[in-house]
Amino acid sequence: MKVMFSGIIEELGSVAGISARGGNTLFTIEAEKVLQETKTGDSIAVNGVCLTVVAIRAPRISFEVLAHTRQTTNLGFLRIGEKVNLERSLKVGDRISGHFVSGHVDCVGLIRRKFFRAANPCFEIALPTGLMKYCLPKGSIAVDGISLTIADKKSDAFSIYVIPHTLKNTTLGFKGPSYGVNIEFDILTKKDKS
Numbered sequence: 001m002k003v004m005f006s007g008i009i010e011e012l013g014s015v016a017g018i019s020a021r022g023g024n025t026l027f028t029i030e031a032e033k034v035l036q037e038t039k040t041g042d043s044i045a046v047n048g049v050c051l052t053v054v055a056i057r058a059p060r061i062s063f064e065v066l067a068h069t070r071q072t073t074n075l076g077f078l079r080i081g082e083k084v085n086l087e088r089s090l091k092v093g094d095r096i097s098g099h100f101v102s103g104h105v106d107c108v109g110l111i112r113r114k115f116f117r118a119a120n121p122c123f124e125i126a127l128p129t130g131l132m133k134y135c136l137p138k139g140s141i142a143v144d145g146i147s148l149t150i151a152d153k154k155s156d157a158f159s160i161y162v163i164p165h166t167l168k169n170t171t172l173g174f175k176g177p178s179y180g181v182n183i184e185f186d187i188l189t190k191k192d193k194s
Contacts, residue, residue, distance in 0.1 A: 003043040007098030007147025009085045028062045043089040048145025048182040050103025074180045085145045098147025099140040105182040114176045126157040134185035142184040
């Protein structure tokens, strides 16, 4: 069975180390909650990217990231001290509070605008035009691993509303225009549009 996530972020971790490891990169992240019941070889979503745990030295956890993953996600832009969204993979029988997220990022979107509509934070995120077919109003989408609902759609961008709890407990709390965010389209939407 394939590893899956729900898009419900468990905690914000902090990047504690970035080092070269052959042609790959070793990311070390300080965390707390995701360390519970986690062992080497387990999968954790980091900003929505499914990564394999290669070492644990509490309160730090390490992941080896391929060059291709660094180049096709926002992990290549991470810096020491930066916060990241963390979620452990689902266990059989877990409640699904978000939607099924595979941890395989489809592209990096660019936050075009962060604004407020009726006192609610709203983000407009630009995508390559050819991928907009996977964005359905009221459909699910993962943004940096966060399960969200598409509110509006344009020819080259979509908008999402974010509740204060999500803003406070995820990377969207400090991201704004010009930030790149990992985008994973809903598996069901991709299947329907293939």
